[in-house]
Amino acid sequence: MTQNFAKFLIKWYSLYSRKLPWRNSGDPYKIWLSEVILQQTRVDQGLAYYNSFVEHYPSIHELSNAHIDEVMKLWQGLGYYSRARNLYAGAQQIVREFNGVFPADYKSIRSIKGIGDYTAGAIASIAFNLPYPAIDGNVLRVITRIASISTPVDTTAGKSEIHNFLMEIIDKNQAGTFNQALMELGATICKPKSPLCNECPVNEFCIAFIENTHQNFPVKRTKLKPKNRYFLYLIPTFMIGDEKNTLMGKRSGKDIWFNLYDFPLIEASKEEDLSNSQLPEILQNTFTNPDFTVLKISGLIKHQLSHQTIYTRFLHLDFASLPKFVVPNDYRYIPLNMIHELAIPRLIDRYLSGKNVLIY
């Protein structure tokens, strides 16, 4: 399959590829510039920036002698501005370490600021015809479909599997063309949604096409979709001697904020269960002594964690006696001025200092 795959792919590329200014330039600088501009960026969006950069800085020499302010100005609006800073730093690095000549070996290319695995492979293959794969998002999608690879692509195992597969099918005599063709195929035919499989030059090699499973690829590590949680924190206050206290406990178990301290917590599965109308019942089910007054209830606060979104309200209760709970627990008496001696979640710290994000 290998030979015909590359043959069909490259034939298709020669006939149908978009004509872009950096293609066939053979200039490592221009290829580098285009690859950096196209990181996370569509061709349509980056094209004008590429032309502008080439005009202002025809070679590494001009770029390395530019002023950073001007470089940033030219990059303005394109986003991911560290790319511009790294590009500039990279130009100076090439002047300093490689006498101003773009290095022609993978290791040196990879060492340049802002050049990672993908960009190094792209430059090495396109500018120097070295047999390295260039694995961008397009290639990831194309290859997982062709080879029906279900290993998540955003894992070390998945990346290495794709890399190994590519090393088997890459045309080592024209790796640059092969890589560009693969990316072009991903961008124009093997699209994320509604791929144009009937126009695909290599569909006969594609397991996903044959099995009609293209929509299953690429697989990404199931990022636990942020789950919503609804908290009601009770902040009871009461006097012990002449000192005002509250209750806090050390969190345990498998949940978030393990070993941090927080207030008595009521958690519900939906926001309505914590609405004002539910409060009397909640309090009745929580405390055995009803000798408290409700001082204040906060608005709804949104707190974003990596894998969950927590909506919280804080309810301040002032007790005439020591709070007694229906369900036994390990809450401890904490003088108010001692709260900040304890490790507490950012949500609570921000609430206490008035720096939280209110939904309403």
Add this chain to the structure above:
DNA sequence: AATCCGTGGCA
């Protein structure tokens, strides 16, 4: 391994 960086396309 997880998070941040920006913008535009898309449902």
Add this chain to the structure above:
DNA sequence: TTGCCAAGGAT
């Protein structure tokens, strides 16, 4: 309209 997503590199 809002919210989600996009896969590169550095930290």
